[in-house]
Amino acid sequence: MLILKLYPPNPAVMQNAASARWVLASLSLAILLPSLSTSIANVGLPALAQAFNATFQQVQWVVIAYLLAMTTLIVSVGRLGELAGRRRLLMTGILLFTLASILCAIAPTLNWLIAARAVQGLGAAMMMSLTMAFVGEVIPKEKTGSAMGLLGSMSAVGTALGPSLGGVLIAGPGWQAIFLINIPPGILAFLLAQRHLPLDRPAARRPRFDHLGTLLLAFTLAAYALAMTMGRGHFGLLNVALLLAAACGTGLFIVAEKSAAAPLIRLDLLRNVALNTGLATSALVATVIMATLVVGPFYLSRAFGLDATHVGLLMSIGPIAAALTGVPAGKITDHLGTLPSTLIGLSSMAAGCFALALLPASLGGYISPMVLITSGYALFQTANNTAVMGGISKGQRGLISGLLNLSRNLGLITGASLMGAVFVMAAGTNTFSSASPEAVTHGLNITFVLAAGLILLAIVMAIKAYRIQPVKPMLSRRA
Structure with a gap:
């Protein structure tokens, strides 16, 4: 009561704070659902193989189609949001994701399911690309870190829920339930977005959309993603051909962007050292995180003889640690700044990687380093996203948010292939x-050991870029 008398509440401030909370609730659901849909589908692959009488390689496309659509289009939809309106496009993405979840659940054939998952991936690309862009628009700058931490927590919650929730749903209602579970939160996210997200401001002049650049980038990313995912880590002539196609696509994309009147990605952005560092370190860290997801199940089942249920429970410890760290990570970033928080997060990850490489085999020697790695990842991701997004003009938020998500997805895809191949070679067996x-x-x-080396490289890059401002004023120029 004394505080209220000394500092009477300002109704306008209270109303803005309440509106910001509802906006964050909508954005939190929009970031949770794509993460949940990724991890829960992996758990369902054995059940899908049995339901459709398909091989593992065939049902694997249920995951690949989703990741391909999301990775290929995440930058393009971020840019499209600047042109068509972020609110409109985010609501479209939520609706598309929810409807595609229904199509997945009623799929009569595996091909139907794979196609529906690709559509779901498109909706997920819209949701993931635009959520961070809204943070810079509706949240005060001094609270950006806390908001980014909350979104990071929700992403980790989705990843953590997948294995355990998927197992329960498949054992009970059946595989259809792992897709139907998206519908209630999808509807709620749509209604919250419709009610609370700020309206798109009509622009006096809409620049043209770069169709050629979009097609070339989609082709390049699809070729790279397929090269990394096909063959399950074993590179053959097809993988090499796809990598060459990706290299050619990159060259053509650069040529097209130089001559485009309204380029999808302004090439001068890619000369910004701080932005490049943020994207590169994000990719390196995601590569290491994917190593924990790829190697962990095989290690726990073979080294300790654990069954699938106990493996799933232990695999959830890391994402739970990241989820619990997310909100404190935001407060730490707001208090210490982005560079110290980035270095603390990366150092924690490096310590965890070295511990996994050097400690004797035991469950405690696995769980403790995993907590270090995932909690450090949560702090790094919050600080890095805040640094990259903090100084960006409104007209570039969707694009840079898309690039951040793209770097993370490319790191995950590379990690699944590269780190999986290293694990197979080091173990000396493919069976x-x-x-x-x-x-x-x-x-x-x-x-x-390799993962620790990648994190040390990220630390060196972050320190080297310290003297460069996070985002140059050039970002505020006309897109």
């Missing part, structure tokens, strides 16, 4: 059903 605990442990050790 893990009969691999010895010693071989699997050796594979884990070598994999995380």
